[in-house]
Amino acid sequence: MATSAESRTRAYRWRMPVAWWLKSTHYTLYMVRELTAVFGALWAILFLAQVPLMKADYAGWLSQMRSPGWVLFSFVSLLFVLYHVWTWFNLMGSVLYIRLGKSPIPGTAINALMFAVWAVASIVIALVVATPILVG
Amino acid sequence: MYKINTIEPLWWGLFGAGGFIAAFLLPVHMLVNGMLIPLGAAPQEAYSPQRLAALVSHPVVKLYLLALVSLPLFHWAHRFRYLLFDLGIHGGRTAIAFLCYGAAIVGTVVAAWTLVRV
Structure with a gap:
């Protein structure tokens, strides 16, 4: 008689079908949301690789960042990360509990606030990076 | 196995900051x-x-760039770890966790080193 732990516990092992996430649009979008992190991380690493060139090899940096591959990858990554933005900030109303006086701020207001702060921050960063306003 | 999971709040905190x-x-x-x-x-x-x-x-730009690269790596590590589970990969859970968070840590060190030398 077998005595290993494996055979003593004869629990039913249920396995998800591999393609479970294709069965419903909600499941698929959930997996797309999880996948957005891959594009964010990969883009950040490739961007980091450009930073030393900006100072040490300006011509090399110019040709690298003007390559169609970088622009295309940035565009695709932007689409994925925008989906992350949408899902992340829409979650905030459920995750954050902020009370103003006696009544809690409604979740939808917190979500809207997140998007507003995001828009302002994006404009400020774009002005700093894409115009010679700061460090002229 | 439980060692890497007992500090789950740390991974989750970094995941949230990265998000x-x-x-x-x-x-x-x-x-x-x-x-x-x-x-x-x-x-x-x-x-x-x-x-x-x-x-x-x-220095302020360097710190900014470090956060811009490092925290999304931890965000990726946490999501990718569970993405693999969701795809039905049941073996090597500890190895997957180590590889994901390890990659984020290595990436952070490389980023810091790169930025210091710029």
Whole structure:
């Protein structure tokens, strides 16, 4: 008689079908949301690789960042990360509990606030990076 | 196994911080540094050699870039770890966790080293 732990516990092992996430649009979008992190991380690493060139090899940096591959990858990554933005900030109303006086701020207001702060921050960063306003 | 899971709040905290950085900061950089500047839509003075050298040499910019790279890596690590579970990979859970968070830690060290030497 077998005595290993494996055979003593004869629990039913249920396995998800591999393609479970294709069965419903909600499941698929959930997996797309999880996948957005891959594009964010990969883009950040490739961007980091450009930073030393900006100072040490300006011509090399110019040709690298003007390559169609970088622009295309940035565009695709932007689409994925925008989906992350949408899902992340829409979650905030459920995750954050902020009370103003006696009544809690409604979740939808917190979500809207997140998007507003995001828009302002994006404009400020774009002005700093894409115009010679700061460090002229 | 349980060692890497007992510090789950740490991984989750870094995941959350990374989620905020990825949401707040990455889109505008993808648009500006990945599309507008490469396509010539930004004024050239914005990315002149002098301005770029001054920017990337500044300690505050370096710290900013470290956060911009490092925290989305931890955000990725946490999501990718569970993405693999969701795809039905049941073996090697500890190895997967170590590889994911390990990659984020290595990436952070490489980023810090790269930025210090700029």
